[in-house]
Amino acid sequence: MDIDKYMEILRNIRCLSERDSHMVCELAKEILAEEPNIVQVKAPVTICGDIRGQFFDLLELFINGGQIPEKTYVFNGDYVNRGHQSVETFQYLLCLKIKYPKHITLLRGNHEQRALSEMNGLYEEVKRKYGNIYPWQYFCEVFDYLPLCALVNQKVFCVHGGLSPQIKQIDQIRMIDRRNAKEGEGPMSDLLWSDPEQDLDGWTQNGRRGVHQFGKKIVDQFNHINDLTLIARAHQLQMDGYKYYFDKQLVTVWSAPNYCYRCGNKACMMNLDENLEQSFIFFEESQELTQNFMDRGMLPYFL
Numbered sequence: 686m687d688i689d690k691y692m693e694i695l696r697n698i699r700c701l702s703e704r705d706s707h708m709v710c711e712l713a714k715e716i717l718a719e720e721p722n723i724v725q726v727k728a729p730v731t732i733c734g735d736i737r738g739q740f741f742d743l744l745e746l747f748i749n750g751g752q753i754p755e756k757t758y759v760f761n762g763d764y765v766n767r768g769h770q771s772v773e774t775f776q777y778l779l780c781l782k783i784k785y786p787k788h789i790t791l792l793r794g795n796h797e798q799r800a801l802s803e804m805n806g807l808y809e810e811v812k813r814k815y816g817n818i819y820p821w822q823y824f825c826e827v828f829d830y831l832p833l834c835a836l837v838n839q840k841v842f843c844v845h846g847g848l849s850p851q852i853k854q855i856d857q858i859r860m861i862d863r864r865n866a867k868e869g870e871g872p873m874s875d876l877l878w879s880d881p882e883q884d885l886d887g888w889t890q891n892g893r894r895g896v897h898q899f900g901k902k903i904v905d906q907f908n909h910i911n912d913l914t915l916i917a918r919a920h921q922l923q924m925d926g927y928k929y930y931f932d933k934q935l936v937t938v939w940s941a942p943n944y945c946y947r948c949g950n951k952a953c954m955m956n957l958d959e960n961l962e963q964s965f966i967f968f969e970e971s972q973e974l975t976q977n978f979m980d981r982g983m984l985p986y987f988l
Contacts, residue, residue, distance in 0.1 A: 688780050700815075716786050717782070732955045733940040734919035802824070840915070845919055848879055852872050854910060881899060
């Protein structure tokens with residue numbers, strides 16, 4: 686398997702063949718199967734938020750943040766849906782994982798689920814590009830293997846969505862059967878879906894699929910019990926690229942500039958240096974997003 690060749694194909698804005706895509710997915714599953722639910726990561730590291738199928742902007746992210754393996758990354762999920770190139774985005778990230786498994790951590794987001802990827806773009810994109818749904822099925826199998834969280838130097842907790850009322854200690858996450866957990870239910874769903882709420886103290890349910898919102902007291906307790914300095918998550922569009930909550934105990938990072946090609950938001954990634962000092966790298970929408978792609982019209986996946 687020539688991963689460099691595959692990555693060059695993708696950078697030239699072509700999907701991998703169905704056969705090659707299947708091979709990449711199978712090898713990625715072998716690598717991901719060896720990773721625990723909580724991946725241990727050493728700083729320095731760059732933490733990224735949602736990508737959402739904006740492949741040109743993913744390439745722009747690496748141009749601005751540095752290429753692997755010179756830099757190490759944690760991606761907090763949501764690689765697919767709503768952008769024009771979810772297929773290329775996920776294939777490219779899997780190729781990086783295969784080539785540099787210790788330099789890139791790919792966490793699971795709520796869009797790395799069968800139901801959402803079927804409704805919000807990936808399924809239709811696969812059918813359009815391949816003429817069948819088999820590559821979508823291969824992707825869904827990989828989704829099941831993606832780890833749920835990362836822990837940087839035992840102090841920074843990385844997750845896509847947020848916390849769960851069923852999880853008080855990080856060690857409880859290690860017990861989740863991520864490959865067989867039912868989508869939309871239980872603590873794994875909370876990790877992928879829950880949101881912080883600035884004006885809240887404890888727990889409530891929000892309107893987004895009825896999942897949980899949590900407030901300052903919950904974050905205070907979780908960080909104290911687990912000896913954390915920061916929770917770094919994604920999941921919610923931030924017009925300024927990032928947003929701190931609860932006396933900077935939690936941060937939301939967003940890495941899809943001009944989301945859905947119309948939101949006009951900034952995008953960034955968060956750097957943690959050797960001492961876990963935080964800084965942000967902002968980057969613009971890729972200039973390679975040509976008029977050819979824009980002329981296709983807006984895809985009907987925006988919520």
